[in-house]
Amino acid sequence: MVAEKSASYRNTTQRAIILAEVESYDGHLTAGEIFERVRRQYPTIAYGTVYRTLHLLAEHGLIQELTFADQASRFDKRVERHDHVHCTDCGIIVDVDVPVALMARHVAEEQSEFTITSHHTVFNGLCRTCQGARNTGLRAASISVRAG
Numbered sequence: 071m072v073a074e075k076s077a078s079y080r081n082t083t084q085r086a087i088i089l090a091e092v093e094s095y096d097g098h099l100t101a102g103e104i105f106e107r108v109r110r111q112y113p114t115i116a117y118g119t120v121y122r123t124l125h126l127l128a129e130h131g132l133i134q135e136l137t138f139a140d141q142a143s144r145f146d147k148r149v150e151r152h153d154h155v156h157c158t159d160c161g162i163i164v165d166v167d168v169p170v171a172l173m174a175r176h177v178a179e180e181q182s183e184f185t186i187t188s189h190h191t192v193f194n195g196l197c198r199t200c201q202g203a204r205n206t207g208l209r210a211a212s213i214s215v216r217a218g
């Protein structure tokens with residue numbers, strides 16, 4: 071009895087700590103990054119616990135899980151509808167609100183005759199840092215060719 075009680079208390083506490091960590095961060099972290107942050111104040115917590123709890127919180131609509139084809143899921147404290155831009159080099163994700171996405175939803179409804187209940191647009195590209203890195207990389211390559 072007592073053991074059950076303390077286990078459920080511990081689960082509630084862990085859930086609250088993990089949720090607070092997601093809510094305190096202005097961005098989109100992976101489960102691994104959230105685990106590293108939670109571990110600073112809760113060193114005994116297991117990665118599996120953080121991972122399961124994040125999915126549980128997302129199922130309950132307290133946070134949003136964003137999935138990308140070949141990359142780890144990221145977790146978003148903003149649960150209202152919004153769109154994302156995603157850097158294909160470093161994986162960073164930034165919030166955007168694109169009115170045209172709403173028009174796309176009507177077109178999708180018309181073409182499919184579905185009743186669309188949700189939609190989410192991801193724009194893939196290169197962030198400013200990675201654009202810079204590519205330019206520098208190209209310049210460095212052309213210099214070394216000239217030097218050789």
Ligand SMILES: [Zn+2]
Nearest residue numbers: 157160197200
């Ligand atoms: Zn990038």
Ligand SMILES: [Zn+2]
Nearest residue numbers: 146148154165
């Ligand atoms: Zn977002």
